[in-house]
Amino acid sequence: MTHLLSIVFCVMAFAFLAVSMDRHQMTVFGRALRAGQSRGFRIAGWCGLALALRFIVGNEGWALGLVAYSGCTSLAAGLVYGGLIAYERFSTA
Amino acid sequence: MKRARDPEPKARGIRQSMSDLHTWAGLLAGWILYAMFLTGTVSYFKDETSQWMRPEQPHQRDMPDAARVAQRVTATLGTIAAGSSQWSFDLPDERTSVIGSFWRTPGAAAGKRTFESASFDPVTGQRTSARETLGGEFFYRFHFQFFYMPVLWGRWLAGLCAMFMLVAIVSGVITHKKIFADFFTFRWGKGQRSWLDAHNALSVFGLPFHAMITYTGLVTLMTMYMPWGAQTAFRTPAEREAMTSQLSAFIQPGKPSGQKAGLAPVDAMVREAQARWGRDKVGRVTITNPGDTTARVAVSRGEASRVSMSPQYMLFDGVTGKLIDVKDSVGGAAETRGVLYALHLGRFSDLQLRWLYFIVSLAGTAMVGTGLVMWTVKRRQKLPDPARPHLGFWLVERLNIASIAGLSVAMTSFLWANRLLPLGVAARDNAEINVFFAVWGATLLHAFVRPAKRAWIESLWLATALLAFLPVLNALTTDRPLWRSIEQGDWVFAGFDLMMWAFAALHAALALRVARHRPCVKPAGKRAGARATMPEREKESA
Numbered sequence: 001m002t003h004l005l006s007i008v009f010c011v012m013a014f015a016f017l018a019v020s021m022d023r024h025q026m027t028v029f030g031r032a033l034r035a036g037q038s039r040g041f042r043i044a045g046w047c048g049l050a051l052a053l054r055f056i057v058g059n060e061g062w063a064l065g066l067v068a069y070s071g072c073t074s075l076a077a078g079l080v081y082g083g084l085i086a087y088e089r090f091s092t093a
Numbered sequence: 094m095k096r097a098r099d100p101e102p103k104a105r106g107i108r109q110s111m112s113d114l115h116t117w118a119g120l121l122a123g124w125i126l127y128a129m130f131l132t133g134t135v136s137y138f139k140d141e142t143s144q145w146m147r148p149e150q151p152h153q154r155d156m157p158d159a160a161r162v163a164q165r166v167t168a169t170l171g172t173i174a175a176g177s178s179q180w181s182f183d184l185p186d187e188r189t190s191v192i193g194s195f196w197r198t199p200g201a202a203a204g205k206r207t208f209e210s211a212s213f214d215p216v217t218g219q220r221t222s223a224r225e226t227l228g229g230e231f232f233y234r235f236h237f238q239f240f241y242m243p244v245l246w247g248r249w250l251a252g253l254c255a256m257f258m259l260v261a262i263v264s265g266v267i268t269h270k271k272i273f274a275d276f277f278t279f280r281w282g283k284g285q286r287s288w289l290d291a292h293n294a295l296s297v298f299g300l301p302f303h304a305m306i307t308y309t310g311l312v313t314l315m316t317m318y319m320p321w322g323a324q325t326a327f328r329t330p331a332e333r334e335a336m337t338s339q340l341s342a343f344i345q346p347g348k349p350s351g352q353k354a355g356l357a358p359v360d361a362m363v364r365e366a367q368a369r370w371g372r373d374k375v376g377r378v379t380i381t382n383p384g385d386t387t388a389r390v391a392v393s394r395g396e397a398s399r400v401s402m403s404p405q406y407m408l409f410d411g412v413t414g415k416l417i418d419v420k421d422s423v424g425g426a427a428e429t430r431g432v433l434y435a436l437h438l439g440r441f442s443d444l445q446l447r448w449l450y451f452i453v454s455l456a457g458t459a460m461v462g463t464g465l466v467m468w469t470v471k472r473r474q475k476l477p478d479p480a481r482p483h484l485g486f487w488l489v490e491r492l493n494i495a496s497i498a499g500l501s502v503a504m505t506s507f508l509w510a511n512r513l514l515p516l517g518v519a520a521r522d523n524a525e526i527n528v529f530f531a532v533w534g535a536t537l538l539h540a541f542v543r544p545a546k547r548a549w550i551e552s553l554w555l556a557t558a559l560l561a562f563l564p565v566l567n568a569l570t571t572d573r574p575l576w577r578s579i580e581q582g583d584w585v586f587a588g589f590d591l592m593m594w595a596f597a598a599l600h601a602a603l604a605l606r607v608a609r610h611r612p613c614v615k616p617a618g619k620r621a622g623a624r625a626t627m628p629e630r631e632k633e634s635a
Binding site for chain 2: 003004014017018021023024063064067068070071072073074075077078080081084085088089
């Protein structure tokens, strides 16, 4: 359960980080966001990653927590990546 | 100052040099690294694989009590390994169905470390009646020492390749300058560009893991690769022994007295360890000089839920059964090694964490695979005549096919051999392994004689078929088909069968993409002529 929640946290965080980037704003919104909005997403993304770390270390301790966090971030980044590819393919098809 | 005036040899930037280093370090070790990565990845489920490969050993609903199992196994060893100076066996855990054990060969020439091994049934304490197989242990051992060669050579080769991998990782990070700007970038259908994006994503997302696994892989065998520091610092046998005790719970036999004495009950010692660490947290029992007055019993702590492989054990007098010593901690340097070692093996993981290990490690395998394929994708465009590439290109392409698609075929064949080889075959465990290598060799021959694109497609479809029909074969040859496993809640067997279908789907998707691939035709350029005549043998898949 801890892992699942952390992955959800990390997926949201990486999704925020992705939409803070110009290239992916074009994919998702069809236009570039204002600089302030991009910055907002970027801050939200990094805060999300920090919160996920806090959450998982709080539940499992530093030793196991850090290992699990590394796995969760890798998997979450991959999921967001796959999601962006799928979104782009289906929205342009 | 000659250099400054000469406009021709422009100083190459660090990125360019690192890029070349990355390319060649990756290519030279790439085929072995791919095999190491994939066999290592499946080794995270080594115990489950072993269970599947011993279908006669029934599904355990409840874990047997470690203390009782220890007593039974000790009794058996007393008859089949009498006169041995050292016995060692695992205690049951929820992932294993048999008790692995090994002992020093009695009467072996002095100074020679020869061991015999056996698997025991935890319920009877006797040798298991399940089919003779190395199980998942084969992939695990192949991962760092290969086969058909002396173990030491294999480990040196693995270390050399791991060092190449470390070089490839560091140079790769330097080469990939836009590591954050391109973090989520994938450009679909752009040939080499797409391959590069995929390779980058697979590398960057798992970068902490890839760097950790490569470095810690070297650490696991560091006393073999780099013995000189210890040799210089520790000169006397006593000092050496002190160092060994910091690294391993595998106590060495002392000089036997020659006077016979019965072994105290081992179950009582295991109970004491259970009281200290928890019922299911006891890992292994090692007994030295059993039957002698100098007998010692070490009961070591299990690997679950502690991120360290440092030895922790309780040492008992084997005759009186009294606790002599408790080893709870090691020095800072040894503990650092213990943690790094544990990170590599991931045996502390619960099921979810194990899956994370598996998935990220699989991404690492794909990272090596995409890197290998990219070498050919990048160079094919520059070939004067892609229909007749030069020998180096031809060789790399064929080796790629055999080492990527061929390995899937070979690994699945190993599982087929486990179900199909007659039970009475002599040295059956070795026969399974011979099938693995024979099939792998055959896929290489196949790749040599077929056109490259056909070879990719055929190997991938063959792997798909073998994977997809494996659960069917299991249903036909054992009494543990998928529906019964699900009904009985045996998630090791059910999960194994389902994973075979998942891998079959993956291979089918790859085969379809290769088959559908048409080399993209770029608008007229200087290579347009060559491209137009390029036969459809180019291999590019997602």
